[in-house]
Amino acid sequence: MITIKCRIYPTIQQESKLLRTLDTCRWLYNYFLDKNIQSREDMQFILTELKEQEPWLTQFHSKMLQMVLHKIDSSRRALKALQRNGHKIGKLHFIKHDECNTFTYNQSGFKIERHGNTNLLWLSKIGCTEIRLHRPIDGEIKQITITKKAGSWYASLVVEKQWQLPEMINFKKSVGIDVGIRNYAYDSDGCITPNPRHLIKLQKPLIRANRILSRRVYGSQNYKKAKKHYQIMQERIARCRKDFLHKLSTNYSSKYDVIVLEKLQIPNMLRNHHLAQSISDASWGTFKQMIEYKSKIMVEINPRNTTVECSRCGSIIPKTLAIRTHECDQCGLTLDRDNNSANVIHDRGLMLLELPMVHREVTPVEILLGSMKQEKPIALSHG
Ligand SMILES: [Zn+2]
Numbered sequence: 001m002i003t004i005k006c007r008i009y010p011t012i013q014q015e016s017k018l019l020r021t022l023d024t025c026r027w028l029y030n031y032f033l034d035k036n037i038q039s040r041e042d043m044q045f046i047l048t049e050l051k052e053q054e055p056w057l058t059q060f061h062s063k064m065l066q067m068v069l070h071k072i073d074s075s076r077r078a079l080k081a082l083q084r085n086g087h088k089i090g091k092l093h094f095i096k097h098d099e100c101n102t103f104t105y106n107q108s109g110f111k112i113e114r115h116g117n118t119n120l121l122w123l124s125k126i127g128c129t130e131i132r133l134h135r136p137i138d139g140e141i142k143q144i145t146i147t148k149k150a151g152s153w154y155a156s157l158v159v160e161k162q163w164q165l166p167e168m169i170n171f172k173k174s175v176g177i178d179v180g181i182r183n184y185a186y187d188s189d190g191c192i193t194p195n196p197r198h199l200i201k202l203q204k205p206l207i208r209a210n211r212i213l214s215r216r217v218y219g220s221q222n223y224k225k226a227k228k229h230y231q232i233m234q235e236r237i238a239r240c241r242k243d244f245l246h247k248l249s250t251n252y253s254s255k256y257d258v259i260v261l262e263k264l265q266i267p268n269m270l271r272n273h274h275l276a277q278s279i280s281d282a283s284w285g286t287f288k289q290m291i292e293y294k295s296k297i298m299v300e301i302n303p304r305n306t307t308v309e310c311s312r313c314g315s316i317i318p319k320t321l322a323i324r325t326h327e328c329d330q331c332g333l334t335l336d337r338d339n340n341s342a343n344v345i346h347d348r349g350l351m352l353l354e355l356p357m358v359h360r361e362v363t364p365v366e367i368l369l370g371s372m373k374q375e376k377p378i379a380l381s382h383g
Helices: 012-035 040-053 055-059 062-084 198-215 221-255 266-270 273-282 284-294 337-352 364-375
Strands: 002-009 102-106 110-115 118-123 127-132 139-149 152-161 174-179 183-187 192-194 258-262 297-301 325-327 334-336
Touching: 012 040, 012 062, 012 102, 012 127, 012 139, 040 055, 040 062, 062 102, 110 139, 118 139, 174 221, 174 337, 183 221, 183 337, 198 221, 221 284, 258 284, 258 337, 284 297, 297 337, 325 337, 334 337
Parallel strands: 174 258, 258 297
Antiparallel strands: 002 127, 002 152, 102 139, 110 118, 118 127, 139 152, 174 183, 183 192, 325 334
């Protein structure tokens, strides 16, 4: 299953229909939350009766209305699961006006047709809207979710891919990648991808938009305008970040068959406030997900000691975050700190797959750097 997210371009009439659909979903959601009916079967039954009392509901696709009940049901289940795991839980809230921004067509009531150069998305009881597909759909569409975000409309198509013969895997084409804040990625072949720092570059306009929003009277026309502007800024950053991650992950998965990454404990790391901004900016979790579905094999290894272990002899060389060079006093290996961890990550991945490890020889440049450092330790401390 893959999800393809595309923009749709409704006309003014279509948009008012879409907005009415969102409003109906909100009404239905709040209705059932208010009645506090627990079982899904009961909700289904009451919905059928409700349609007789409120005949206007029949103007909307019936399966789509059922998906609202499904949403309530699955949210409740998710809450219960959290409770079982020892989390404190609240309860489901009523959806406020303009907070409902998505509805779903499951299994039926949709079609994609091609008319000349344009693709049209047909939704039952709504009609045809223009959809911009940026990739071919090979497989069956199982579900379509329509979302309104920052004034634009999107359709997320869930496509079930046809089963394909597994491709040949070349285990020699393998790489270990160390992700970090200083460099977004440093791989075991010595390739460095600097951190794009989208948030920092685009942060000023975002902060400004947020400041303007906070000065507006809540709920006023100006407030709505400022809120929309703020959402557009957020969307822009998200799109830039996604674009970067897609390019990087596509690059790695086309170049290598086996990709080794560290298992990241992101929730733990996010508690550190200084790192939080950079980490959420870097969004390693998304990167890993992309690698996972794009690459032939992704291996996750235990991150313990990857930064301190020597990639040549395995001895533990403790270092603080400030020390950027790995210098082994046992075997004399001198390497960039991130390069060393990328090598360790790579080796551990190969070990997990029970493949022979290939030890890289140290290039003359690295040896030179190492000998220089021993003579003049201060000169290289910020290198
Ligand atoms: Zn060593």
